[in-house]
Amino acid sequence: MASSDGATARADHQRSRGLAPFLRSQMRNIAPFLTLIFLSGFFAIASPSFATIDNVGNILTQVSVTGIIAVGLTFVILCAEIDLSIASIANVTGIAVAYFTLQESYVNIANVPMPGIVAILLALALCALLGLVNALGLTMIGIPSFIMTLAMMQIAAGVSALLVRGQIAYKVPPLITTLGSGSIGGIPWIVIVAAVMLLGGHLVLTYTRFGRYVYMVGGNREAAEFAGLNVKLILGSVMVISAVCSGIGGMLGVAHFGSAQQNEFDTYLLDSIAAVVVGGTSLFGGRGGIGNTIVGLFVLGVLNNGLDHVNIDSFLKILIRGLILLAALIINVYAQRLREQAAD
Amino acid sequence: MTQGRSAILELHQITKAFGGVEALRGVDFALHAGEIHGLVGENGAGKSTLMKIIAGVHPEFSGRFMLDGKETRFRSTRDAHAAGIGMVHQELSVAPDLTVAENVFLGNQPTNRLGFVQWRRMAREAGEQLARFGIDVDPMTRLGDLPIGLQQLIEIARVLFSGARIIILDEPTSALSPPEVERLFATLHKLRDEGTSIVFISHFIEDILRVSDVVTVFRNGRKIAETASADTTKGALIEAMIGRGGEALEHSYTDDLMLPQSSAGAAVLKVDQLSLRRSLQDVSFEARSGEVLGIYGFMGCGQLELSRILFGKLRPDGGTLAVDGAAKRFRSTAAARRAGVALVPESRRAMLFHQEPVYKNISISILERISALLLKPVRERAIAQRQVEQLQIRPPVVGLDLGMLSGGNQQKVALAKWLAYPPRVLVLCEPTRGMDVGAKNDVINIVRDLRAKGLAIIVLSTEPETVLSLADRILVLKRGAVVREFAGEAVSKDRLLEAA
Numbered sequence: 001m002a003s004s005d006g007a008t009a010r011a012d013h014q015r016s017r018g019l020a021p022f023l024r025s026q027m028r029n030i031a032p033f034l035t036l037i038f039l040s041g042f043f044a045i046a047s048p049s050f051a052t053i054d055n056v057g058n059i060l061t062q063v064s065v066t067g068i069i070a071v072g073l074t075f076v077i078l079c080a081e082i083d084l085s086i087a088s089i090a091n092v093t094g095i096a097v098a099y100f101t102l103q104e105s106y107v108n109i110a111n112v113p114m115p116g117i118v119a120i121l122l123a124l125a126l127c128a129l130l131g132l133v134n135a136l137g138l139t140m141i142g143i144p145s146f147i148m149t150l151a152m153m154q155i156a157a158g159v160s161a162l163l164v165r166g167q168i169a170y171k172v173p174p175l176i177t178t179l180g181s182g183s184i185g186g187i188p189w190i191v192i193v194a195a196v197m198l199l200g201g202h203l204v205l206t207y208t209r210f211g212r213y214v215y216m217v218g219g220n221r222e223a224a225e226f227a228g229l230n231v232k233l234i235l236g237s238v239m240v241i242s243a244v245c246s247g248i249g250g251m252l253g254v255a256h257f258g259s260a261q262q263n264e265f266d267t268y269l270l271d272s273i274a275a276v277v278v279g280g281t282s283l284f285g286g287r288g289g290i291g292n293t294i295v296g297l298f299v300l301g302v303l304n305n306g307l308d309h310v311n312i313d314s315f316l317k318i319l320i321r322g323l324i325l326l327a328a329l330i331i332n333v334y335a336q337r338l339r340e341q342a343a344d
Numbered sequence: 345m346t347q348g349r350s351a352i353l354e355l356h357q358i359t360k361a362f363g364g365v366e367a368l369r370g371v372d373f374a375l376h377a378g379e380i381h382g383l384v385g386e387n388g389a390g391k392s393t394l395m396k397i398i399a400g401v402h403p404e405f406s407g408r409f410m411l412d413g414k415e416t417r418f419r420s421t422r423d424a425h426a427a428g429i430g431m432v433h434q435e436l437s438v439a440p441d442l443t444v445a446e447n448v449f450l451g452n453q454p455t456n457r458l459g460f461v462q463w464r465r466m467a468r469e470a471g472e473q474l475a476r477f478g479i480d481v482d483p484m485t486r487l488g489d490l491p492i493g494l495q496q497l498i499e500i501a502r503v504l505f506s507g508a509r510i511i512i513l514d515e516p517t518s519a520l521s522p523p524e525v526e527r528l529f530a531t532l533h534k535l536r537d538e539g540t541s542i543v544f545i546s547h548f549i550e551d552i553l554r555v556s557d558v559v560t561v562f563r564n565g566r567k568i569a570e571t572a573s574a575d576t577t578k579g580a581l582i583e584a585m586i587g588r589g590g591e592a593l594e595h596s597y598t599d600d601l602m603l604p605q606s607s608a609g610a611a612v613l614k615v616d617q618l619s620l621r622r623s624l625q626d627v628s629f630e631a632r633s634g635e636v637l638g639i640y641g642f643m644g645c646g647q648l649e650l651s652r653i654l655f656g657k658l659r660p661d662g663g664t665l666a667v668d669g670a671a672k673r674f675r676s677t678a679a680a681r682r683a684g685v686a687l688v689p690e691s692r693r694a695m696l697f698h699q700e701p702v703y704k705n706i707s708i709s710i711l712e713r714i715s716a717l718l719l720k721p722v723r724e725r726a727i728a729q730r731q732v733e734q735l736q737i738r739p740p741v742v743g744l745d746l747g748m749l750s751g752g753n754q755q756k757v758a759l760a761k762w763l764a765y766p767p768r769v770l771v772l773c774e775p776t777r778g779m780d781v782g783a784k785n786d787v788i789n790i791v792r793d794l795r796a797k798g799l800a801i802i803v804l805s806t807e808p809e810t811v812l813s814l815a816d817r818i819l820v821l822k823r824g825a826v827v828r829e830f831a832g833e834a835v836s837k838d839r840l841l842e843a844a
Contacts, residue, residue: 207718209711216708219697225657226695227708227761228681286699 028280028335032295043306050309063301064194065253069272071201072245074293075238078218080285081145083242087269088156090250095160097123097251098169098260109167116173131243135236168261180255202290218285278328358407367393369565375541382556383545389562395512399431400424430508434515440488445470448502473505478527512543529555547642549578582838600834609633612800613769618663623649624824631800638815639804646824647804655687656680684768688758703728703742709765731760752783769800808840
């Protein structure tokens with residue numbers, strides 16, 4: 001037993017070789033969190049209106065749609081793939097749910113009114129179908145996800161354009177209206193939906209077999225295949241999950257904004273990718289999770305909101321956001337490298 | 345013989361170590377102008393290491409390096425190239441997305457005075473060079489669209505016609521068809537007669553004897569013998585390669601070993617007339633319960649492809665595969681796993697999750713069985729712990745990241761993954777490669793235990809020792825075809841090498 005005890009001791013020693021290697025290996029989780037604390041502290045000092053209960057509520061509401069879309073995107077990025085069609089799919093799903101709802105007579109859209117629940121189900125089916133096309137293109141034909149979803153971005157935008165033909169629709173089913181713009185006990189429903197979906201995503205990734213497979217496929221796709229996992233099925237599933245999350249975000253977003261129209265969600269593509277990556281989920285797959293995405297959402301939310309509270313050239317804001325994103329990408333790549341060094 | 349002429353390349357007492365392990369120990373080597381020098385030796389005997397020193401791949405070594413009678417040191421492959429030394433490496437190193445012409449002129453494309461590439465001239469000259477070599481292809485086709493053998497020929501052609509005066513060919517014929525080999529030999533003889541010096545490394549001893557003027561034998565990093573090709577035989581070379589007597593530390597398998605009379609159970613896996621493009625031709629065999637089937641062959645003989653077909657990663661062009669009498673067409677590795685086939689590939693990087701803890705690496709194969717939807721981490725860890733103890737994986741901590749384990753222990757984790765499953769047919773590729781003696785013995789014992797439990801085990805290896813130490817029955821694979829079966833008879837390392 002002596003040798004085995006020695007080995008155990010060595011293992012324990014390796015695990016607690018000191019704080020530095022541990023911090024290095026946790027860099028991707030720590031850096032975004034420090035960024036969040038730093039930004040919050042900065043804006044709290046710079047503007048008296050920033051650190052108020054009301055404003056925290058604002059931030060939560062502002063990040064909700066991004067948060068809902070980012071849930072699915074987290075799955076995709078964990079698998080070392082990308083989905084560029086999220087914003088377009090959100091847009092077309094939001095438009096579809098309005099298309100199947102009776103609009104006021106002054107809205108000049110040839111819409112097909114359905115009962116509310118049917119409209120919702122049809123819209124969900126549409127986004128699931130578009131996700132399935134992404135999935136088949138990626139796994140069966142072998143188109144890289146970057147290109148496949150770039151095509152889907154155009155396709156979904158095209159369907160949106162055909163449905164609204166340059167017009168604006170306002171009505172969506174009552175359920176969607178409530179979830180998108182209503183609130184309960186002072187808390188907006190859309191924040192609750194986002195929280196529930198983020199929690200759900202976290203539970204799936206952490207506690208289910210499917211979640212484990214997502215991490216394994218992202219960590220080493222070849223090894224996953226050699227372990228007899230159905231890699232294509234898992235990749236296909238995350239593409240569908242991403243599309244459905246985007247669709248839900250799109251429907252609630254339409255209700256939240258009060259209108260459904262072309263190009264309404266364009267900024268959400270970059271915001272969602274930024275939230276996931278700024279949070280520290282590895283672009284190389286297998287590392288990160290919903291926890292990271294939540295931190296990333298808040299970093300972006302605090303930044304966007306805080307820049308409105310301080311007196312700053314509104315055109316400069318765009319540049320600042322870009323720089324923050326670049327910094328996060330650099331950290332993302334370095335965190336991967338540091339972790340690999342820590343493992344050696 | 346070539347003693348009359350002076351050597352253009354002379355190496356004295358070359359020693360080279362990789363991390364404490366000596367790959368070359370005090371080797372002398374001389375190459376003369378207009379000579380084809382064959383090198384033979386087992387895997388790891390030091391042939392490739394010596395050639396890489398000559399080609400400037402390994403700039404660090406001790407000993408004297410004389411080129412044209414002057415002491416020289418190459419700092420890089422560029423230096424060697426500038427000195428007129430060209431090498432074709434064992435692994436294909438071409439740019440598949442470039443055209444044939446670009447590959448032929450890789451690194452020295454003809455340009456005009458402004459630095460623009462002269463495409464037409466390049467295509468014409470590439471076409472002429474390849475035609476001299478008997479290759480008739482459009483120089484502007486994408487190289488990757490050509491068959492592997494042709495790609496290898498083009499890579500060889502690039503080096504042969506680069507104007508190098510010393511050419512090193514490391515296993516150049518593994519992917520070539522017999523007529524292609526003939527063309528290569530004819531060209532080599534022509535170049536030799538023009539004064540070029542050529543080093544030719546091959547596992548195919550007949551090829552060495554046919555093409556070379558002088559043969560040098562390596563064993564365990566030492567030069568064992570150098571003779572004129574005309575004065576030796578295949579048997580004598582094999583004997584020199586593996587050595588007799590007390591030199592080897594491990595069981596050397598030089599003496600005859602009796603394979604057991606067939607006492608194995610029913611056939612679990614049956615493969616019939618399997619073929620895959622240029623890799624496999626009409627391979628048929630069966631793997632039986634309670635038996636270890638060894639499949640031996642040189643690198644590039646089709647083993648790799650065969651193992652991938654058995655596990656559903658590659659699909660054969662023809663032939664059938666049956667598990668327990670039921671014909672199977674695996675559409676994915678998941679399908680193969682469900683049918684009871686498991687594969688441990690030769691590369692640890694390809695089969696393990698280095699950033700994940702040991703227990704996740706082990707439990708991945710059985711998650712489907714132990715959890716319908718939710719993970720059961722406690723159970724996962726318990727199952728992994730049992731495997732870790734059974735296989736004596738060190739350290740026995742299932743929560744440790746896999747990357748912290750030594751190579752031998754990682755290999756055991758890869759086995760543990762499937763032992764927890766367990767499959768009906770276990771396919772092992774190079775199960776003991778790069779292991780120390782202790783870890784090797786552990787793996788041998790594990791495989792014997794599994795055999796006793798009634799698994800059908802297939803061991804594929806390019807090392808005769810691995811196959812001999814494990815197998816009850818041995819197939820020899822040569823250029824994609826089964827050329828010999830050893831069953832219930834005497835077998836030894838030389839007999840295996842003789843057959844391959």
